Every structure is written in structure tokens, then in C-alpha cells.
Amino acid sequence: MSDEEKPKQNSEAQKTAGKTDLKEESAVAEEGAEKPPVKDKPVPKPKVKKKIPSYEDVDDDPVFQKLNEKVAVSVLSVQKFLDQSICTVSLDGLYELMVDLRDNADLDFNYLVDVTALDYLGDEQRFCLVYQLYSYKLGRLIRIKTRAAEDEVVPSVSSIWKTADWLEREVYDLFGIEFSGHPDLRRILLPDDWHGYPLRKDYDIKLQDQAWISSHLKIRKTPV
Amino acid sequence: MEQATVLDTKVLEVNMGPQHPSTHGVLRVKLKLDGEKVVDADCVIGYLHRGVEKISENRSYINGVPYYDRTDYIAAVSNVYGYLLGVEKMMGIEVPERARHIRIMMTEFNRIASHLLWLATHAIDIGAMTVFLYCFREREEILKLFESLFGARLTTHAFRVAGLWKDLPAGFEQAVRDFINEFPHRVDEYEQLLTNNRIWLARTQGIGVISGEEAIDWGLSGPVLRGSGVDYDVRKARPYGGYEEFEFDVPLGENGDTYDRYVIRIEEMRQSCRIIQQVIDGLPDGPVRGKAPRTLKPAVGEYFSTIEGPRGELGYYIVSDGSVQPFRVRIRPPTFISLQALRRLVKGHLMADVIAIIGTLDIVLGEIDR
Numbered sequence: 001m002s003d004e005e006k007p008k009q010n011s012e013a014q015k016t017a018g019k020t021d022l023k024e025e026s027a028v029a030e031e032g033a034e035k036p037p038v039k040d041k042p043v044p045k046p047k048v049k050k051k052i053p054s055y056e057d058v059d060d061d062p063v064f065q066k067l068n069e070k071v072a073v074s075v076l077s078v079q080k081f082l083d084q085s086i087c088t089v090s091l092d093g094l095y096e097l098m099v100d101l102r103d104n105a106d107l108d109f110n111y112l113v114d115v116t117a118l119d120y121l122g123d124e125q126r127f128c129l130v131y132q133l134y135s136y137k138l139g140r141l142i143r144i145k146t147r148a149a150e151d152e153v154v155p156s157v158s159s160i161w162k163t164a165d166w167l168e169r170e171v172y173d174l175f176g177i178e179f180s181g182h183p184d185l186r187r188i189l190l191p192d193d194w195h196g197y198p199l200r201k202d203y204d205i206k207l208q209d210q211a212w213i214s215s216h217l218k219i220r221k222t223p224v
Numbered sequence: 225m226e227q228a229t230v231l232d233t234k235v236l237e238v239n240m241g242p243q244h245p246s247t248h249g250v251l252r253v254k255l256k257l258d259g260e261k262v263v264d265a266d267c268v269i270g271y272l273h274r275g276v277e278k279i280s281e282n283r284s285y286i287n288g289v290p291y292y293d294r295t296d297y298i299a300a301v302s303n304v305y306g307y308l309l310g311v312e313k314m315m316g317i318e319v320p321e322r323a324r325h326i327r328i329m330m331t332e333f334n335r336i337a338s339h340l341l342w343l344a345t346h347a348i349d350i351g352a353m354t355v356f357l358y359c360f361r362e363r364e365e366i367l368k369l370f371e372s373l374f375g376a377r378l379t380t381h382a383f384r385v386a387g388l389w390k391d392l393p394a395g396f397e398q399a400v401r402d403f404i405n406e407f408p409h410r411v412d413e414y415e416q417l418l419t420n421n422r423i424w425l426a427r428t429q430g431i432g433v434i435s436g437e438e439a440i441d442w443g444l445s446g447p448v449l450r451g452s453g454v455d456y457d458v459r460k461a462r463p464y465g466g467y468e469e470f471e472f473d474v475p476l477g478e479n480g481d482t483y484d485r486y487v488i489r490i491e492e493m494r495q496s497c498r499i500i501q502q503v504i505d506g507l508p509d510g511p512v513r514g515k516a517p518r519t520l521k522p523a524v525g526e527y528f529s530t531i532e533g534p535r536g537e538l539g540y541y542i543v544s545d546g547s548v549q550p551f552r553v554r555i556r557p558p559t560f561i562s563l564q565a566l567r568r569l570v571k572g573h574l575m576a577d578v579i580a581i582i583g584t585l586d587i588v589l590g591e592i593d594r
Contacts, residue, residue, distance in 0.1 A: 052523045053314070081525050082313060110440050113530075114539055114556040130541065132528055132556070136440070136454070139461060143528065163443030166564045174277075189270035189593060198278055205275075205282045 055079045055086075063142060066106045071097045085142045094129075094146050095155040101133060101144075102160055108137040112161035115168055117175045121201040126150045127177055131157070148177065156182035174199040191216070235263055240578065242271060249589040253566070255578065262570045262578060267563055272593035280553040285311055285520040286385060288553065292540075293379040295555060296591035298341055301334035301370075301382040302533040307553075308383050309464055310529030310540045314522040315385075323387035323512040324466045329400070329503040330373070330382060331531075332496040336407075337366040338534035338586075339489045343414065346486070346583035350427045355417050362410050365403055372396060385520065387513030400504050407497055411490060418486070428483040432569040432581040435480055442565040445558055446536025447488045448585060452480030458532035465531075470499050482584040489586075521548055535559050535586050555594060559587040 058078045064087060067075070074093020079086045089097050101109040113132035120126060125147035134141050148154050156179035158164040168179045169188040176197035179185055186192060195209045213219050240253040250271035256264040276295055280288040292307050293300040305327060312319060319327075344359035367377040372393050374380040383389075418424045434442070436452040449456060457474045459467045475491035477484030522544040530539040536558030545551040562585045569581050 051316070053316070053525055054523070055525070082527050084526075084528060086526075112443055113537065114528075114541065114554070116541060116552075116554040118543060118552055130554075132539070132541070136456065141462065141528070141530075161443065162441050162568075163561055163564070166560065170560075189273045191270070198275060203278075205278060 053082050055081050058085070061085060063107060063138070063140060066104065067097070068100045068104065071100045085140070086145060087142060088145045088147075091146050091148050091152060091154065094144075095157065098131070098144070098157050098160050107135060109133040109135045109142070110161075111136060112157070112163045112167075113141070115157070115164055115171060117171045117177055117199075119175060119199065119201045123147075124149065125152075127175065129154055129171075129177070153178045153180045155180055156185075158182055173197075176200065233258060238575075249587065251563075251582075251587070251589055253578070253582075255570075255575065257575060260574045260576075262573055262575060265567050265570050265578070267566060269563070269589070270593050272589050274594065276594045277553055277555060280550060282549065284548050285522070285550060288550070290379070290381050292555070293381055294590065295557070295594050296533070296535070296538075296559075296588045297378055298588050299334050299338045299534045300378060300380045301330050302338075302531060302538060304380075304382050305331050305465070306529055306531040306533070306538050307540045307542075308385060309531065310527050310542045311385060311520065311522070313529065314525060314527050314542060314544060315516070315520055317386045317516050318514050319387055319465075320511045320514050321466075321508045322391075322510045323514070325503050325507055326388060326392065326512065327383055328466060328470070329500050330370075332499045332503075333366050333369060334382075335496045335534045336493050337363050337370075339493050340366075342489065342534075342583075342586045343486075346580075346586075347418065349579050349583045350424065352418065352421070352424065355414055358410070358413060358417070362407065369396070369399060369403070372399075384513065386516035387511070391512045397504060397507070400500065404497055404501050404504070408494060411493055411497075415490060419490075425483065427577075427580055428486060428584075429481055430479075431482040431573060431577050432584055433479060433481045434565065434569060438568070439480065439565075442568065443561045444536070444565060445561070446532070446534070446586075447485055447492065448536065448562055448565075450474065451477035451485035451488050453478055458530050458537055462530065464529075470502050472496075472499050482580055485584045519548055521546065530556070533558055535588065535591075536562065555591075557591045557594065559585065560592045563587050563592055 056079060058080050061078050063085070064072070064075060064078050071093060074090045074097055076088045076090060079088070101107055111134040113134050116130050118128040118130060120128060127148045127150070129146050129148060131144040132141065133144060154177055156164065156168055158168060159181065165183065166188060168182055169184070169186060171177050172179060172185055173187040173189055174197055187194065190198070191212065194212055196203055196207065236257045238255045238257055240255055242250040242252050252268040254266040254268065255262055276291050279291055289304055289307065292303045296303050340359040340363040344356040347355035370380050371377050373396060374382050374389070434452055436454045439449050439452040439454060445456070453476050455474060455476055458464070460474055472495045475488045475495070477488055524544060524546045526541065526543045528539055528541045530537055537556065538558055539556030541552070541554035541556065542550055543552040566581065566585065570578050573581065
């Protein structure tokens with residue numbers, strides 16, 4: 001019985017998570033506020049004026065104008081959000097674009113900062129691959145995004161930047177996205193014989209590979 | 225078939241670690257040895273995987289903060305700082321000047337504490353016991369400062385959205401000044417023990433050499449990258465949180481070996497000290513916490529917040545779908561990427577040097593495995 005009750009309590013705790021924030025915030029606000037609260041009342045007016053950040057299309061970004069014409073075809077859009085450049089490209093042209101970004105003498109994006117993925121469950125092209133690139137020459141940080149369906153294989157960029165080796169292994173491990181041309185595509189954080197991809201949105205936070213746990217840790221299956 | 229003789233050699237596979245699940249850092253390195261020489265190394269990681277990124281998708285923006293303390297627990301202050309900078313940017317929250325300066329001061333203290341722990345353990349790995357005790361003496365002073373301001377020594381939950389939890393306690397500024405006045409002399413003491421020590425030089429010079437170009441290709445950052453002479457520090461390249469108001473130098477190495485990385489971290493401690501001195505001398509008055517909504521609900525969008533952590537470029541890629549919980553929080557761990565280069569660095573070295581090279585990368589497995 002006690003086992004069945006526990007998960008319920010957990011989910012309740014999650015639901016009320018937002019409410020506990022309120023208490024914490026208000027308590028500190030009271031402590032820190034020296035002025036009487038009446039004075040703070042006119043504050044809502046500037047709040048309305050506060051600009052909500054949005055994606056803006058950019059046509060004249062010098063980085064993407066210097067791209068080789070052949071690879072520039074695969075650029076779907078160039079946007080800006082909070083002063084960070086985001087370039088969306090088609091999956092077919094991804095590899096050639098990445099090669100050009102690094103080898104183009106005007107751009108020289110030789111530092112791959114990060115590779116990760118997003119899971120838009122329910123979309124036709126379910127996954128979004130996100131690459132953060134930095135150019136020491138230009139001092140610019142840009143983000144390349146591309147969408148891939150669940151059964152699509154993404155070209156590995158590990159032959160362009162060595163960093164991508166483990167980063168792509170991590171994406172494969174936690175999202176189950178396959179990379180073609182990767183030298184050593186194995187799981188990295190989870191055990192090799194684990195089933196399931198935890199960072200997918202349809203993988204519940206309490207879900208575990210029960211078969212793996214019972215065979216390796218000798219723990220009996222717990223009711224979820 | 226030829227008969228094997230005693231003179232034949234063959235590649236031997238040896239496991240290094242993990243010693244015990246409760247040790248600080250559970251890493252397994254599969255070494256391929258030809259006699260004493262390392263032919264290849266394969267790292268097995270993930271023993272400390274707790275799924276922090278998954279957990280943060282199921283918590284509100286504020287509830288996630290304590291988890292980032294526990295990724296890189298040696299640099300808990302930096303970790304929370306990087307995340308909060310991202311959230312504040314997405315929400316358009318202004319942080320009061322006093323809070324911004326105190327944040328920088330505490331982050332620099334954390335950098336010193338982290339480098340001290342690195343120096344202590346790195347030296348003890350190589351066989352210099354005394355340095356360990358010296359470093360922990362000073363680290364203790366910093367942890368006491370943390371405790372008086374944050375209420376905790378290690379997992380500090382240092383900052384809050386829009387500022388700090390509370391203002392500096394009484395006597396804090398004096399304690400900082402005392403530390404700053406004393407610390408440069410203490411760094412001299414470490415240097416007396418190590419910098420010209422023949423054993424230290426023999427164990428570190430020419431070990432784990434990597435050129436600047438290669439370091440960039442491997443995506444290295446922080447002291448490991450600067451040891452190879454690449455001038456890149458996020459605090460200078462893309463200043464955040466008010467770092468542009470302070471003067472400090474970015475030390476660079478020449479040879480890209482273990483010794484250069486040691487020299488750089490020593491010099492970074494002095495530079496951090498310089499920043500703290502400037503903060504404490506010009507600390508403005510005012511509130512330490514700005515206005516922030518009670519529930520954080522950033523507009524649909526994304527932000528990649530990067531800071532210079534003690535171990536390198538620490539990034540938080542936060543994606544919002546407009547709800548109270550982040551759609552995704554991706555942590556870009558600097559040491560995950562440094563550890564990847566271990567395979568390249570140890571090749572051709574003796575087995576005993578593997579310890580020195582793992583030490584020089586300054587890894588924290590809690591962050592690598594997340």
C-alpha cells in the first residue's frame with residue numbers, strides 16, 4: 001500500500017511546485033522591501049511597456065551572406081532572438097553547410113561549442129538538432145538548427161570537429177537520434193544495454209528500464 | 225603457427241578505477257598498455273548520471289536551481305550564476321548594481337576555491353603532500369565566507385532570481401579584506417613549494433602537450449585552452465553580468481603542457497583576487513534584489529547563456545514553451561568536453577603520467593555525468 005501512495009505524493013508535489021515558489025518569493029520580498037508597499041503600486045505600468053522578446057527575421061547578417069552559394073541554398077531562415085543568431089537549415093544540406101562554416105576563410109567557425117537536441121513530440125519532423133558554433137576570428141556565436149523526423153539519420157559532424165564525437169554520442173544516448181558517419185556511436189551516460197531514451201518527451205520521469213534494473217542491480221520490480 | 229617467446233610483447237588492457245561508488249569522481253579508464261606506454265585510453269562515464277536535464281524539465285524555473293548546484297559541486301556558485309543569467313535575460317529582469325557586484329565577487333571566490341581544490345588534489349596525485357594541507361587551509365576560509373552569506377558551504381544555492389537572498393552579513397566586508405590581503409602571500413607559498421621544484425617540473429613539463437589549434441578542434445575551453453596559448457576567456461570575449469567594469473588579465477601559456485596549465489591556474493587565482501579587491505573597494509549601496517514576477521513564465525523562445533566557469537566555458541541552453549516549466553535546459557559541461565581529449569593527451573605517455581593528465585584537466589564527474 002505504501003508503495004502505491006508514494007508516487008501520488010510525488011506528483012502532487014510537482015503540481016504544487018509553482019505555489020511553493022510564490023511563498024518563497026513573497027517572503028523574501030517582504031524581508032527586502034524597506035519602502036512601504038503602497039509606493040510600489042504604480043509599477044505595473046512600465047511592466048506593460050516591457051517588450052516581450054520575439055523572433056525577428058534577419059536578411060543582412062554578414063555571416064550568412066558570406067556563405068558559399070552552393071550551400072546557402074539549404075538555409076531556410078536566419079533569425080534573431082535576444083541578440084543571438086539562429087539559422088535554420090534543411091537536413092540534406094547540413095553537412096556541406098557545416099564544412100563551409102568551418103573552412104570558409106571569411107568565417108572560420110572552428111569551435112563547436114555544443115550539440116544538443118529538442119524533442120517536439122507530435123510534430124512530423126519530431127527532433128530539432130541544435131549546434132552552437134563560435135568563430136575566434138569574428139568573435140561571433142551562432143546557432144544552427146535543423147529538423148529531423150524520428151526515422152531520419154542525421155549526418156555526423158565529428159569529422160569536422162572532434163568535439164562532436166562525445167556530444168553526438170550523448171544525443172544518441174538520451175534522444176535515440178542516429179548519426180551517419182560517426183566513428184563510435186555507442187551509449188555514453190547510460191549503460192550499453194539500457195532500453196529507452198530518457199530525454200524524449202514520451203519518456204516519463206519515473207520510467208526506468210525495469211528489466212535492466214532487475215538483472216543488474218537485483219532489485220525487484222517496483223510498482224510505478 | 226609461431227611459438228610465443230618471453231621476448232614477445234603484447235598490448236595489455238588495464239582498468240583504472242572506479243575505486244568506490246562514494247569517492248569524489250567515479251571514472252573508469254580502460255587503458256591499453258604496451259609495457260609502460262599508453263597506446264589507447266577509453267573513458268567509461270555515467271556512474272553519477274542523475275538526469276538533471278530531465279528533472280529540470282519537470283520543475284519550475286526556480287525549483288530547478290538547486291539541481292545545478294549539484295552538477296559541478298566544486299563550483300556551485302558559478303553554476304547557479306550561469307543559469308540565472310539566462311533566465312533573467314529571457315524574462316527581462318534587471319538585477320540591482322550591488323547584487324551584480326556581489327555576484328561577481330562570490331563567483332570569483334568560487335573560482336579560487338575550485339582552483340585550490342584542484343591544486344591540492346593535483347599535487348597529492350603527483351606526490352606533494354604539503355601543498356594539499358596549505359590549500360585546504362585557505363579553501364576553508366572561503367567556505368566560511370560562503371556559509372556566512374549563503375548558509376551552506378558546498379551546495380550553496382548562492383543566488384536568487386533578480387539578485388541575492390540577503391545582503392552581506394555584518395563583518396563580511398572586513399573578512400573579505402583580510403582574506404584578500406593575506407591570500408597573495410599564500411599563493412607565493414604554494415609557488416615556493418612547486419614552481420621551481422625539480423620533481424614537480426619533471427612530472428609536469430612536456431606532459432600532455434596539446435597545440436592551440438588542436439585544443440580548439442577538441443573544443444577545449446578554460447585554463448586547458450589558455451595553457452595552449454589561445455586567448456579566449458568568456459569574461460572578455462562576451463562580458464556578462466558586469467565583468468566589463470573590472471580590470472583583470474587573462475594569463476596565457478606557451479607550451480600547452482601540464483606545467484603551463486598549472487601556472488595559468490595559479491595566475492588566475494591572483495587575478496580573481498584582483499577582481500574581488502576592485503569589487504569590495506567600489507561596492508555600491510542599494511538593494512540586493514530587484515523586481516521579479518512571483519512565477520517565472522518566459523515568453524516562447526530560447527537563450528544560450530555562457531559564462532567562464534573555473535573549468536571552462538559553462539553554457540545553459542534554455543528553451544521556453546511559454547509555460548512555468550522549461551521545455552528544455554541543456555547544460556554545456558566544460559569538463560565533459562575536456563575529458564574527451566584525454567584519449568588524445570595520454571597517447572604515448574607513461575602510465576604514471578595518466579594521473580597527472582587527468583589531474584590537469586580538472587574534471588568533476590558530477591558535471592560530466594549530470
